[in-house]
Amino acid sequence: MKVGISACSNGLSPRAEKKNDELMAVLRESGIEAVPAEHIYAARDDFSGTDRERAAELMEFYSDDSISSIYDISGGDLANGVLKYLDFDLIADAEKTFWGYSDLTTVINAIYTMTGKQSVLWQIRNLVGPESEIQQKRFRDYLGGVPDGLFGIRCSFLQGKRMEGVAVGGNIRCFTKLAGTKYWPDMHGKILLLESLGGGSGQIATLFAQLEQIGVFEQIAGVLLGTFTNYEKAGLELPVYELLKMHIDEELPVAATREIGHGHDSKAVVIGKRTVIEQSGTGGTCLFK
Numbered sequence: 001m002k003v004g005i006s007a008c009s010n011g012l013s014p015r016a017e018k019k020n021d022e023l024m025a026v027l028r029e030s031g032i033e034a035v036p037a038e039h040i041y042a043a044r045d046d047f048s049g050t051d052r053e054r055a056a057e058l059m060e061f062y063s064d065d066s067i068s069s070i071y072d073i074s075g076g077d078l079a080n081g082v083l084k085y086l087d088f089d090l091i092a093d094a095e096k097t098f099w100g101y102s103d104l105t106t107v108i109n110a111i112y113t114m115t116g117k118q119s120v121l122w123q124i125r126n127l128v129g130p131e132s133e134i135q136q137k138r139f140r141d142y143l144g145g146v147p148d149g150l151f152g153i154r155c156s157f158l159q160g161k162r163m164e165g166v167a168v169g170g171n172i173r174c175f176t177k178l179a180g181t182k183y184w185p186d187m188h189g190k191i192l193l194l195e196s197l198g199g200g201s202g203q204i205a206t207l208f209a210q211l212e213q214i215g216v217f218e219q220i221a222g223v224l225l226g227t228f229t230n231y232e233k234a235g236l237e238l239p240v241y242e243l244l245k246m247h248i249d250e251e252l253p254v255a256a257t258r259e260i261g262h263g264h265d266s267k268a269v270v271i272g273k274r275t276v277i278e279q280s281g282t283g284g285t286c287l288f289k
Helices: 014-029 051-063 079-085 088-093 102-115 124-128 132-143 172-178 201-213 229-233 240-245
Strands: 002-006 033-036 069-072 097-100 119-121 152-159 162-171 191-196 222-228 254-256 269-271 274-280 283-287
Touching: 002 051, 014 033, 014 124, 051 069, 051 079, 051 088, 079 102, 079 172, 088 102, 097 102, 102 119, 102 162, 102 172, 102 269, 124 132, 162 172, 162 222, 162 269, 172 191, 172 201, 191 229, 201 240, 222 229, 222 240, 240 254
Parallel strands: 002 033, 002 069, 069 097, 097 119, 162 191, 191 222, 222 254
Antiparallel strands: 119 269, 152 254, 152 283, 162 274, 274 283
8 A cells, every 4th residue: 555645734844754754664564655745844934845836746646546545744824825726626536535634624624625525634643643552553453444443433412412414624723714715615514523732712712703703603513622732731711612602502512522633642533424423321422434
């Protein structure tokens, strides 16, 4: 098996090269040949290459029939810059899946909007992170045809008991960058996944307000809250759910999970796939397979 390693967002620090070498070794041990893009590391400020160059490398992976999947190892702010250079007709026809997280939320949701294809919200560098042992086991099991360890998400309901729809979203800051563009998904009947690395109460609240003001919470079938890493570490008085409640109707189903987000132990979610989340006993069952 051969996969492409892209970096559509910010260029990585040269200090990340050792970890990336470890990642390539782990993939080789799993029977995977990883082919890195040319523009991976930051060369000028945050840029590993121009938007056009990074997009061209991604499209080379889509054009190469020997590449079975594409894993993006970047994050930051720059991923939406590649969107205007992507050939979505080619992406639609290619039999391969794009994986990435954080700022790659923009690419993942644009792929769904423009092609209807599914992508995976997950960072493959988790394989060499602090939770590498469990992540490598999950990934090997997935490759062996047992996906539940990587994709089986446990959650609990905060209001409501059931939601059904196609999952969209991801990182809240990056997802809202698509608002007003042709890459923004039709939100009617969707399950909206939201998580975040950074942001205090004001920053998260203002993003919830924006989603309310553009009508999202009136259109969707429910919200699934992942982790809000720095917010939770700060020990702020208002839980994220309390902020959300300021902007939604009491009838909108809301569930929460600790297994989606920027944590090194986070699991993977298929964006663009229809799923059902419903209460089971005192909690909820949420499986994105």
